[in-house]
Amino acid sequence: MKKLINDPLNVTDESIEGFTKAYAHIIKQVASRVVARKDAPIEGKVSIVVGGGSGHEPEMIGFVGVGMADASVYGEVFAAPPPPSILTATKAVDGGKGVLYIYGNYAGDNMNFDMGAEMAAEEGIKTETVRVWDDVASGSPENYKDRRGLIGDLFVVKVAGAKAETGAVLDEVKRVAEKARDNCRTFAVALSPGTIPATGEPTFTIGGNKMYFGVGAHGEKGVKKTELKTADEAVEIMLKAILEDLPFHKGDEVCIIINGYGSTTLMELSIVNRRTHELLEENGIKVYHTEMGNFLTTQEMAGCSITLMKLDDELKELYDAPAYSPTINKYPALLSKR
Amino acid sequence: MKKLINDPLNVTDESIEGFTKAYAHIIKQVASRVVARKDAPIEGKVSIVVGGGSGHEPEMIGFVGVGMADASVYGEVFAAPPPPSILTATKAVDGGKGVLYIYGNYAGDNMNFDMGAEMAAEEGIKTETVRVWDDVASGSPENYKDRRGLIGDLFVVKVAGAKAETGAVLDEVKRVAEKARDNCRTFAVALSPGTIPATGEPTFTIGGNKMYFGVGAHGEKGVKKTELKTADEAVEIMLKAILEDLPFHKGDEVCIIINGYGSTTLMELSIVNRRTHELLEENGIKVYHTEMGNFLTTQEMAGCSITLMKLDDELKELYDAPAYSPTINKYPALLSKR
Numbered sequence: 001m002k003k004l005i006n007d008p009l010n011v012t013d014e015s016i017e018g019f020t021k022a023y024a025h026i027i028k029q030v031a032s033r034v035v036a037r038k039d040a041p042i043e044g045k046v047s048i049v050v051g052g053g054s055g056h057e058p059e060m061i062g063f064v065g066v067g068m069a070d071a072s073v074y075g076e077v078f079a080a081p082p083p084p085s086i087l088t089a090t091k092a093v094d095g096g097k098g099v100l101y102i103y104g105n106y107a108g109d110n111m112n113f114d115m116g117a118e119m120a121a122e123e124g125i126k127t128e129t130v131r132v133w134d135d136v137a138s139g140s141p142e143n144y145k146d147r148r149g150l151i152g153d154l155f156v157v158k159v160a161g162a163k164a165e166t167g168a169v170l171d172e173v174k175r176v177a178e179k180a181r182d183n184c185r186t187f188a189v190a191l192s193p194g195t196i197p198a199t200g201e202p203t204f205t206i207g208g209n210k211m212y213f214g215v216g217a218h219g220e221k222g223v224k225k226t227e228l229k230t231a232d233e234a235v236e237i238m239l240k241a242i243l244e245d246l247p248f249h250k251g252d253e254v255c256i257i258i259n260g261y262g263s264t265t266l267m268e269l270s271i272v273n274r275r276t277h278e279l280l281e282e283n284g285i286k287v288y289h290t291e292m293g294n295f296l297t298t299q300e301m302a303g304c305s306i307t308l309m310k311l312d313d314e315l316k317e318l319y320d321a322p323a324y325s326p327t328i329n330k331y332p333a334l335l336s337k338r
Numbered sequence: 339m340k341k342l343i344n345d346p347l348n349v350t351d352e353s354i355e356g357f358t359k360a361y362a363h364i365i366k367q368v369a370s371r372v373v374a375r376k377d378a379p380i381e382g383k384v385s386i387v388v389g390g391g392s393g394h395e396p397e398m399i400g401f402v403g404v405g406m407a408d409a410s411v412y413g414e415v416f417a418a419p420p421p422p423s424i425l426t427a428t429k430a431v432d433g434g435k436g437v438l439y440i441y442g443n444y445a446g447d448n449m450n451f452d453m454g455a456e457m458a459a460e461e462g463i464k465t466e467t468v469r470v471w472d473d474v475a476s477g478s479p480e481n482y483k484d485r486r487g488l489i490g491d492l493f494v495v496k497v498a499g500a501k502a503e504t505g506a507v508l509d510e511v512k513r514v515a516e517k518a519r520d521n522c523r524t525f526a527v528a529l530s531p532g533t534i535p536a537t538g539e540p541t542f543t544i545g546g547n548k549m550y551f552g553v554g555a556h557g558e559k560g561v562k563k564t565e566l567k568t569a570d571e572a573v574e575i576m577l578k579a580i581l582e583d584l585p586f587h588k589g590d591e592v593c594i595i596i597n598g599y600g601s602t603t604l605m606e607l608s609i610v611n612r613r614t615h616e617l618l619e620e621n622g623i624k625v626y627h628t629e630m631g632n633f634l635t636t637q638e639m640a641g642c643s644i645t646l647m648k649l650d651d652e653l654k655e656l657y658d659a660p661a662y663s664p665t666i667n668k669y670p671a672l673l674s675k676r
Binding site for chain 1: 339340527600606
């Protein structure tokens with residue numbers, strides 16, 4: 001796959017710089033791989049630091065803003081951010097009330113953020129951690145802590161960011177983040193791979209008329225390879241896995257994310273969303289709100305994921321709270337029209 | 339290219355339905371191919387109707403909302419909407435103060451919207467038309483009315499929608515729409531084609547290490563085929579064509595659109611945006627705001643376009659006015675932070 005880039009070894013730095021220029025009214029670059037909200041640090045507010053490998057844009061960098069994350073820290077493409085960068089992000093946004101780390105549950109990220117937390121502690125900054133493990137295809141319900149993080153972190157960051165804006169203490173922000181995380185389930189499919197900029201190599205190979213169910217955000221092979229299915233058939237398989245896992249019940253109210261992985265058109269995502277809403281209605285599950293778009297990409301991988309978050313009154317209020325970030329915007333004055 | 343769809347002949351209808359379900363807090367479907375803002379018709383406000391072929395999502399359907407378009411009307415993939423659908427959209431949103439049609443300058447759209455306008459006139463509804471022809475690669479400056487419309491309509495609809503919200507009369511809304519249109523210039527490139535859902539055929543063929551400059555939004559062949567260039571080299575060629583055309587001068591202030599055509603990653607768009615900002619600064623042109631993302635797609639075509647709109651005080655005020663739509667949101671209360 002051809003890419004419109006310069007030196008493949010500079011894609012992370014150049015894209016962070018270019019992304020920040022597009023959203024300079026919301027974010028600022030505070031170090032080579034660290035982007036913070038423009039008005040950080042905010043005294044007396046718990047801060048939220050997110051991060052992970054680059055190459056998934058807009059994922060983590062799109063979450064930085066008002067009512068969302070205070071900073072995002074990057075590694076190379078698909079690689080965890082180094083601990084010193086995590087420390088830099090932590091110090092850049094600490095407002096004296098502690099810092100919550102939210103990131104996907106991958107070995108490299110876990111290790112590096114834990115080291116970053118130790119370094120922060122040495123500097124007198126208290127941190128807590130919420131790892132997101134929403135991918136039901138990557139581990140059994142009993143071993144949920146082995147599961148990978150997918151786009152569920154969008155909901156976790158939205159909820160935690162809203163709580164932090166209320167002036168809540170670190171433990172309270174962590175509590176709602178964990179509640180959002182524990183109420184999220186995601187399932188992903190892929191039709192064709194993305195390619196890694198530095199090598200030009202696809203993340204996996206797959207036959208011309210095949211698709212993968214249960215694929216990971218770095219192109220990790222899925223749990224099942226099948227003939228290409230229709231959108232409606234694929235949604236039925238994906239939703240069944242999600243609904244049985246939490247499990248979701250008749251009468252539940254949910255938020256949805258229909259996430260595209262790169263080259264899947266919004267036309268396709270809309271068709272996926274159509275069947276998702278139909279099936280939820282058939283199951284007696286009420287949809288409160290839907291986020292649809294490319295939030296977590298795997299370069300130009302073709303595929304999508306469906307995420308459900310089960311709501312309660314607290315999560316609903318935090319989900320609707322004001323937010324102003326590249327990826328998610330909530331504006332109560334206009335939202336009241338719904 | 340594999341697609342996650344059902345019957346290829348139903349993609350337009352199913353995607354409109356699914357898109358509307360995702361944005362049911364903003365839009366409603368009022369006929370099989372017509373989507374209107376949820377609170378339409380609004381008495382005493384000039385209404386704006388946009389439209390074109392489907393397959394470019396989110397393009398026109400994403401423009402429907404508060405401070406934007408009142409309705410969007412669709413044809414099949416890459417085909418103009420039929421006149422009866424245009425009439426349906428017009429009647430659905432007319433608030434007694436007239437309707438402005440805004441759409442890309444293509445023969446089929448021109449003919450069908452003109453017929454729709456005649457049918458509306460027979461029903462006593464006054465209409466005016468603004469055709470968008472921002473693609474500098476598709477005609478000489480003298481024959482600008484032969485030029486194709488690209489994503490410049492995002493700015494034209496934003497400005498016209500804001501003006502309509504003030505209660506302005508039809509001629510005034512048309513005047514600012516034309517001013518925005520006349521101040522916009524776009525140039526597009528493509529690296530690989532999209533495919534048409536109904537046929538599975540690519541919109542063009544191109545060598546493995548080639549790219550097109552000056553490509554159209556339906557995969558119309560570009561004005562120049564070259565070896566694949568770096569992002570920085572491509573931006574230099576694109577911006578030169580744009581800056582010389584209006585022309586833009588030192589001291590001008592502009593808004594930018596960095597548009598992705600489908601499978602070009604946000605990482606690449608960010609790298610394109612980085613060089614765009616650098617070059618504008620070198621030319622003494624000030625950037626007021628940047629919109630970056632997939633706004634007008636050609637299925638999963640790889641490529642992007644750059645649009646500049648030259649601002650004056652009136653355009654700036656209308657650009658910043660409140661908007662609430664799937665694609666563009668402006669919240670003055672939060673924007674004041676910038």
